[in-house]
Amino acid sequence: MPSALVFFNELSDVPSKAQRELLTLASRFDQSTLAVASEVSQDAQNVVANYGLSKLFVAPSQGDVFVDHALSVLEASVKQSAADVVLVANDNFNREVAARIAVRLDGAVITDAIDVATDLVVTKDELAGSYSAQAQSTGGTLFVSVKPNSIDDEPQSSGQQLEVQTLEIQSATAAQVRVVATEAKAVSDRPKLTEARVVVAGGRGVNGDFGPVEDLADALAGAVGASRAATDAGWITHDAQIGQTGVTVSPQLFISAGISGAIQQKAGMQTSKCIVAINKDVDAPVFEIADFGIVGDLSKVLPQAAEEIRRRQA
Amino acid sequence: MTEETTAPLKILVLVKHVPDVQFDRHIDSDTLRLDRSESVLSELDEYAVEAAVALVESQGGFAAGHEVIAATMGGKSASNSVKKALQMGASSGIHLNDDALAGSDTVATSKALAALIEHVGAVDLVVTGMSSTDAETSVVPAQLAERLNFAQLTHALAIEFDGASRELTIRRDHAERTLSMAATLPAVLSVTDQANEPRYPNFKAIMAAKKKSITEVSLADISLSAAEVGTAGSRTSVLNATARPAREAGTVINDSGQAGIALVDFLAEQKLI
Ligand SMILES: Cc1cc2nc3c(=O)[nH]c(=O)nc-3n(C[C@H](O)[C@H](O)[C@H](O)COP(=O)(O)OP(=O)(O)OC[C@H]3O[C@@H](n4cnc5c(N)ncnc54)[C@H](O)[C@@H]3O)c2cc1C
Ligand SMILES: Nc1ncnc2c1ncn2[C@@H]1O[C@H](COP(=O)(O)O)[C@@H](O)[C@H]1O
Numbered sequence: 267m268p269s270a271l272v273f274f275n276e277l278s279d280v281p282s283k284a285q286r287e288l289l290t291l292a293s294r295f296d297q298s299t300l301a302v303a304s305e306v307s308q309d310a311q312n313v314v315a316n317y318g319l320s321k322l323f324v325a326p327s328q329g330d331v332f333v334d335h336a337l338s339v340l341e342a343s344v345k346q347s348a349a350d351v352v353l354v355a356n357d358n359f360n361r362e363v364a365a366r367i368a369v370r371l372d373g374a375v376i377t378d379a380i381d382v383a384t385d386l387v388v389t390k391d392e393l394a395g396s397y398s399a400q401a402q403s404t405g406g407t408l409f410v411s412v413k414p415n416s417i418d419d420e421p422q423s424s425g426q427q428l429e430v431q432t433l434e435i436q437s438a439t440a441a442q443v444r445v446v447a448t449e450a451k452a453v454s455d456r457p458k459l460t461e462a463r464v465v466v467a468g469g470r471g472v473n474g475d476f477g478p479v480e481d482l483a484d485a486l487a488g489a490v491g492a493s494r495a496a497t498d499a500g501w502i503t504h505d506a507q508i509g510q511t512g513v514t515v516s517p518q519l520f521i522s523a524g525i526s527g528a529i530q531q532k533a534g535m536q537t538s539k540c541i542v543a544i545n546k547d548v549d550a551p552v553f554e555i556a557d558f559g560i561v562g563d564l565s566k567v568l569p570q571a572a573e574e575i576r577r578r579q580a
Numbered sequence: 581m582t583e584e585t586t587a588p589l590k591i592l593v594l595v596k597h598v599p600d601v602q603f604d605r606h607i608d609s610d611t612l613r614l615d616r617s618e619s620v621l622s623e624l625d626e627y628a629v630e631a632a633v634a635l636v637e638s639q640g641g642f643a644a645g646h647e648v649i650a651a652t653m654g655g656k657s658a659s660n661s662v663k664k665a666l667q668m669g670a671s672s673g674i675h676l677n678d679d680a681l682a683g684s685d686t687v688a689t690s691k692a693l694a695a696l697i698e699h700v701g702a703v704d705l706v707v708t709g710m711s712s713t714d715a716e717t718s719v720v721p722a723q724l725a726e727r728l729n730f731a732q733l734t735h736a737l738a739i740e741f742d743g744a745s746r747e748l749t750i751r752r753d754h755a756e757r758t759l760s761m762a763a764t765l766p767a768v769l770s771v772t773d774q775a776n777e778p779r780y781p782n783f784k785a786i787m788a789a790k791k792k793s794i795t796e797v798s799l800a801d802i803s804l805s806a807a808e809v810g811t812a813g814s815r816t817s818v819l820n821a822t823a824r825p826a827r828e829a830g831t832v833i834n835d836s837g838q839a840g841i842a843l844v845d846f847l848a849e850q851k852l853i
Contacts, residue, residue, distance in 0.1 A: 275755075276755060332754075332759065332761055333722075333732055357755075358718055358734070358735050359754055359755070361717075361718065361719055362718070362719055362721075362722035362732070362734060363722075364719075365686060365717075365719035365722055365723050366722050366723060366725070366726040366732075368687065368723075368815070369687060369690065369723045369726045369727060370726060372815070373815060374685075374687065374815035374816045375685075375686055375687065375717075375719060375815070375816070376816055377716075377717045377718070377719065378716065378717075387819065392607065392716075392821060393605050393607070393614075393714070393716075394716070395824065396605070396823065396824055397607055397821050397822060397823050397824065398821070398822050398824055399607070399612075399818055399819075399820065399821035399822070400818070400819040400820050400821075401816050401817060401818045401819060402816065402817060402819060403815060403816060403817075404814065404815055404816065404817050405815070406815055442730075442731035442732070442763050442767075443731050443732060443733065443761050443762070443763045444761065444762050444763065445759050445760070445761050446749065446760045446761065446762050447759070447760040448757050448758075448759055448760075449757060449758045449759075450756060450757055451756050451757060451758065453756065464852075486853065494773075504737075504753075504774060505753070510601075510624075510711075510713065511624070511710065511711075511772060511773045511774075518852060519847070519850075519852045529601050529602060530601070533601075536827065537824075540850055540852060541827070542843065542846070542847075544839075544843075548832070548834075553829055553832055554827070554829050555827040555829070556829065556830060556832070557827075557830035557831075557850075558830050558831055558832075558843070558846045559829070559830065559831065559832035559833070560832070560833055560834075560835055560839045560842070560843060561832060561833070561834045561835060562834065562835025562839050563835070566835065566839075566840070567835055567839050567840045567843065568840070569840070570838075570839070570840025570841065571840035571841075571843045571844050572840075573840070574840055574841050574843075574844040575844055575847075575853060578844065578848075578853070579853075
C-alpha cells in the first residue's frame with residue numbers, strides 16, 4: 267500500500283472543511299504524514315490525530331516569506347517521508363508549491379482531482395468539469411491537488427498517537443520575492459464559498475443590491491457568490507466571483523439569480539449537484555443547465571423564498 | 581509606473597493556442613487528446629500580452645529599445661496566436677513546433693518552454709496568462725520560475741514596475757489576505773483578468789503586424805531530444821476521459837406571484853432543506 271503526505275501551508279485550531287477532506291483522503295493510505303509550514307496548536311493536533319495520521323512535520327516560518335518557506339518545507343517533508351503521493355488543496359498557492367516541488371524532485375503533478383484511489387489512479391475534472399478523466403504517474407512521486415467538496419469528511423472514531431517532528435529548514439538564501447504589504451480581508455460568518463453546501467449567486471440582475479441574495483443565502487445557511495459583471499461593478503468583492511477566472515464551486519445546491527450564464531461563468535459552477543436559476547429573460551442560457559428555472563424578477567422571488575423557508579423552519 | 585527610460589528590457593510573453601471556449605470542446609476517446617481544430621489565442625493570455633506591451637509603453641516605448649517577444653509551443657496553426665499577439669503590439673514572435681511535443685503534460689511543457697526561453701537568451705521578464713483555458717492547470721508559470729530560477733510573481737491583480745531599480749511589484753490574493761509582493765528582475769509574471777483591459781488591435785496595428793517576423797524553432801534548435809518532451813517526457817499518463825452527460829434543462833416556470841413558494845417546494849422535494 268502506498269504512503270501519503272498531506273501538505274498544509276497554514277493550519278488553524280479548527281481545520282477547514284477542505285483540509286479535513288484531505289486528511290480523510292490520506293487516511294486511506296498507510297503511514298500517512300502531515301506537513302505544515304507554520305505552527306500547529308495542540309487543538310489542531312488533536313483533530314489531525316482523529317484521522318489516523320501517524321506523523322506530523324512542523325516547520326514554523328521565519329517572517330513573511332511568500333513561497334520560499336513553503337517550498338523548503340514541502341521538499342524536505344517529501345524527502346523525509348518518502349511518500350508515494352502528496353495531497354494538497356486545489357487553490358493557486360498550494361498547487362503552485364506542489365508543481366514546483368514536482369519539477370524539483372522529478373515527480374508528477376495532477377490538478378483538479380476529485381478522487382485518489384489507493385492504487386494511485388487519480389480521477390479529475392477536465393474542460394471545466396465537462397469531462398472526467400483518470401490519470402496516474404509514470405514514475406516518481408505523485409503530487410495531486412484535490413478539489414474541495416469531492417471527498418466526504420470522515421474522521422476515524424479513535425484518535426491515534428501523533429508523533430510530532432520539527433523540521434530543520436535551512437533558511438532560504440535570500441528569498442527572491444519580498445512581501446511588502448499585507449491586507450487582511452473582511453471575514454464573513456457565512457461558510458466559505460468553495461466549501462459551502464449551498465451557494466446563492468447574484469449577477470448584473472441584482473442591480474447593485476445584494477441584499478436579497480444574502481438574505482436567501484442566510485436562510486439556507488449558504489455562501490454568497492457573484493458573476494464577474496457584479497464584482498467588476500464593485501457591488502461585492504472579487505473573492506465572491508465564480509467562474510473561469512474566479513473560484514470553482516460544486517455545492518449540493520447552486521441558486522443563480524440575475525446571471526445570464528455565459529460560458530466563463532458556467533465554467534465555475536456547472537458541476538453543482540442541483541442548479542436553480544431565477545432570471546427575467548426566458549432565453550437566458552442559464553436555463554439550459556438549470557434543474558429548476560423561474561422566469562421572474564429576483565427582487566420578488568428571492569425574498570419570498572427566504573421568508574417561506576424561515577416560516578417552514580419556525 | 582515611472583515614466584523614465586531604462587536599460588532595454590527583453591520581455592517574453594507566452595501565448596497558447598487553444599480550442600475556442602465558445603464552442604463545444606472534445607477529447608478524443610481513442611487518443612485521449614483534445615480536438616484542437618477550432619483554436620484561438622487563449623483569452624486569458626490576452627491579459628499577458630497587454631501587460632507586457634503596457635509595461636514597455638510605460639518605460640519609454642519600443643523606441644527605447646525594449647522588446648516583447650510573443651512565444652508559443654504548439655502545432656502549425658499556433659502561429660495564428662502569435663500573430664494576434666503581434667497585432668496587439670508584441671515586437672516579434674517565436675514558435676516552437678515539433679511533432680514530438682504532442683501530449684506534453686505540465687512537467688514536459690515547462691521543460692520545453694524553459695529551454696525555449698533559454699534559447700532566446702537574456703530574457704528579463706517572462707509574462708504569462710493566469711491559466712490556459714484548455715489544460716486549466718495554472719502551474720506552468722510557477723514551474724518556469726523553478727526551472728529558470730526566476731522570481732515567481734504569479735496571479736497578479738495589479739502590476740507596477742520601477743525602471744530604475746528594475747523592481748516589479750504585484751498584488752495577489754493569498755488565503756484570507758491580499759499581498760503586495762516585489763522582486764527584482766528576472767521574474768515570471770502571471771497576469772489575471774483583473775490586471776488590465778486587453779486592447780483591440782486597430783487597422784494600423786494589424787498592418788504593422790504583417791511586417792513583424794515569427795521565427796520557427798524545432799526541438800533540435802533548443803537542444804532538447806524527443807524523449808524529454810511529449811508523452812515520453814511527461815510524468816503523467818492519461819488512462820481515460822469521458823464526457824459527463826450534458827446537463828438537461830429541468831422545469832421552467834413563470835412567476836405569477838408564487839414562484840418563491842414553488843422554489844421552496846422544489847427544494848423540499850429534493851431534500852435540500
Ligand atoms: C477572459 C474572461 C474571463 C471571464 N471570467 C468570468 C468569470 O470567472 N465569472 C463570470 O461570471 N464571468 C466571467 N466572464 C464574463 C462573462 O463572459 C459574462 O460577461 C458575465 O458572466 C456576465 O455576468 P452576468 O450574467 O451577471 O451579466 P449579464 O450577462 O448582463 O446578465 C444579467 C442577467 O440578469 C437578468 N436580469 C436582469 N434583471 C433581473 C431581475 N430583476 N431579475 C432576474 N433577472 C434579471 C438578465 O435577464 C440577464 O440574463 C469572463 C469573461 C472573459 C472574457
Ligand atoms: N504550450 C504553451 N505555449 C505557450 N504558452 C503556454 C503554453 N502552455 C502554457 N503556457 C503559458 O502558461 C500559462 C498557464 O498555463 P497552464 O499552467 O497550462 O494553465 C498560460 O496562460 C500561458 O501563458
